[in-house]
Amino acid sequence: MANLEVERTIQEELSFPILLGDRIMRAAQEAESLRMRPDCAELAKQVEHLSAMLRSVVKLASATPSLYEPPVRRIVAEVSKNLERALTLVRKCKKHSGVLRQVFSITSTADFRKVSNLLESSIGDMKWLLSILNSDGGIDLTLPPIASNDPILAWVWSCIATIQMGQLKDRAEAANELGSIAKDNERNKIIIMEESGILPLLKLLKESASPDAQLAAANVLINIAADQERVVDFIVTSLGVPIVVQVLGDSPMRVQVAVANLVSKMAEQGPIAQEEFVRANVTRPLISLLSMDTVLSDPMLQAGRASIHSLVVNLSSSGKSSFSANSDHGSSRGSGHYRKEREVESSEMKKNIKISCAEALWKLSRGSLSTSKKITETKGLLCLAKMIETETDELQLNCLMAVMEIAAVAESNADFRRVAFKPTAPAAKAVLDQLLRVIQQENNPALRIPAIKSIGSVARNFPGKVPQIIGPLVAQLGNRDVDVAIEAAIALGKFVCPDNYNFAYHSNTIMEFNGVPGLMRLLRVNDRAKKHGLVLLCYLAINVGNNKVLEQEHALSTLEGLARPVIAQHPELKDLFAKAIHNLTLYQTGAQLHRPPFVS
Incomplete structure (x- = not known):
């Protein structure tokens, strides 16, 4: 034994x-x-x-x-x-x-x-x-002899003792002090955890009688959890996640902002926290808060096209959504204790909670199939589309990043991709419309890049010819921002690679939109642009090598000239280059069929 x-x-x-x-x-x-x-x-x-x-x-x-x-x-x-x-x-x-x-x-x-x-x-x-x-008076800042060589230990002890045993007003003050200690360095965060500070903070977070105490506890947990996987795992094993979700669902909005930020910080540390939040159904209060003040009850359709508002209504009324238009912006308990208070909150505070909730959804979705399913199985994807359509700045960016992460999960899971991003599905269509609008109309590269990545991730979902999607991507090959142009090349590469059943249709569409000249210019920018640009050029050479534009733009000599240095850094591309060059020599006038190999 x-x-x-x-x-x-x-x-x-x-x-x-x-x-x-x-x-x-x-x-x-x-x-x-x-x-x-x-x-x-x-x-x-x-x-x-x-x-x-x-x-x-x-x-x-x-x-x-x-x-x-x-x-x-x-x-x-x-x-x-x-x-x-x-x-x-x-x-x-x-x-x-x-x-x-x-x-x-x-x-x-x-x-x-x-x-x-x-x-x-x-x-x-x-x-x-x-x-x-x-003590009845809060924190004792004196130093006992045992901590003379490590004063932080005594301050941590005093703060935690007050949080656990003190009066409510003193507990909030002690939590703020502990948060300041946590900000100083990473070691202090570990000391707070090792000296049993997490459970008293979680207990304080539940203290609905004092929003100030809840806010203080949430902020110190944010500081402790930042970049500390050990701390986040300890919060999870201490059954802290259900507490966080409960407080997120039914608290004053200023507390909800902090708790949503805590969810983001914890989710950043990986799958353990992500999965635990999914089990606790954190997506429900997050999406509910994100859709706050969004009109969901208008049954009218715009002429010839359903608006995102009406799509949400239709999806909800058809029973496909677990949210109702009149649902309380709270937890699954639906108590709505702070509903009246929320109605008079400032527009700035409402914007802040939406920003924080969108970021939490973004971080929760990263690499998580279960979270992505939760979002897409409810009205989450439609709400993200609506925010991308109507909002600006950080909120719009966070929603785009959330869609990008969900799309990245879909790229690696065919079953999820077919269901969540089916082109004819209302939610998928609403999101796709907004992604294309951002690509075509927004000038900010930070917004364009996640939109481009999202479309590239679901490239295998589009049947036949889709000029309305390929055209905007081709246009970005000539974008003055190099990163935008590179992401466009990567996305187009996913449309024309062998894994895409419709690669031939998409390759011809790129040629119809005169994509090769812009692609050739991209090859001259930098090494990263050269690599991804050449991959796209190779796919085009293999798929539509008989197209005269490739000969006019000297695609063969370009591939031959750039092959060696690129393959030296990326040997996995050797066979792709060889196949592309061979295919071009078959079609181009005057090309030598038996020229020496381009790489030893």
Whole structure:
């Protein structure tokens, strides 16, 4: 059987030093040496003081179910070590016979002074400990001797003790102080976790009686969770995710903004947090808040084309959405406790919550099939399309990034792609319309790039000829922003690669939109542009090598001239280059069929 060590209770921890204290005082009374007796008596006074404080902690522990234990255990362990040294010293002064008497009587005033100093430090530690356990006034910023070499430890202890045991107003202040400590460096975040700070913060986050306390707790959890996978995993294993989702669903909006930001920070750390949030159905309050103040009840259709508003209504009324037009912007509990307060919130605050919720959906969707399914199976995709259509700046960008991540998941999962991005489905059509609009009308590369990437990710979903999609992408090959042009080349490459069933249709469409001249110019920009541009050129050479434009633009000589340096960096492209060059030599007038190989 495995030897499982069970942590002792606080009462058991305290019983040992109290017992040591009793032994020391008895040994001091039995001291034989007249020379050492005054020193023993002085040590006994210090020990008596320590014992009284230890018994006070025992009473507090018995009367306080929520006692904050880490500093108690650490300080009591140090006190026990010092008391053991004191007992060893005092016993040397007891009566012995023969040789033992001579050995054990070798003590000096210096020995007593050294142990006395240790006991004095323990007395200082115990005074500090009692001050934070008994405190009614919030954080104690004094420094106990045990933390003299690491002051952060004492401040963390004091803050967490106040959060766990203090008055509500003091708990909020302590959480703000802990947040400041967490901002200083990564080590402090780990200390807060290791000193049991997460559970008191989660408990404070649930404190619906004080939005200030909730906000403070959320902000410190954001600071701790940032770039710390260990901390996020600990929050998850501490069953913190359901608490976060509950507070997100039913809290004042300023708290919801912070909690949505916490969801983003946690989701950034990977699949463990993402999956736990999906289980807790975090997408429900996020999408509900994102669609706040969006009119969902207009049944009218625009002439010849359904608006995104009406598409949402139709989807909801047909029973395909788990959200109703009149759903409360809250959790699955649907309490709506703060509904009236939300109605009078400023437009700036409403914009902030939408920004935070859109970012949370973006981070939750990254690489997560389960999250992406949750969003697309509800009205989430339509809401994202609506925000892309009507909003600007950060909110529009976050929604585009969310769509981009969902599309990237769809690219690697054919079943999900066919369902979520079926071109004739209302939600998919609404999103596609907005992506094309952004590509054609927005001048900001930060917006164009995720829109282009999204369309490239679902390239295999489009049947036959789709000039309305290929045309805008081809136009971006000549974009002055190199990154936009490169992403256009990458996206077009996904339309014409062998994995795409309709590669021939798409290749011909690119030629019809005169895409080759812009592509040839892109090859002269930089190495990254050259690589992705050449891949697209190779696909075109293989698919439509007999097209005269390729000969007019000197595609063959270009591929031959650029093959060696590109293949040296990307050897996986060697066969693609060889196939493209061979195909062009078959079709182009005057090309030598048996020219020497372009690479050894």
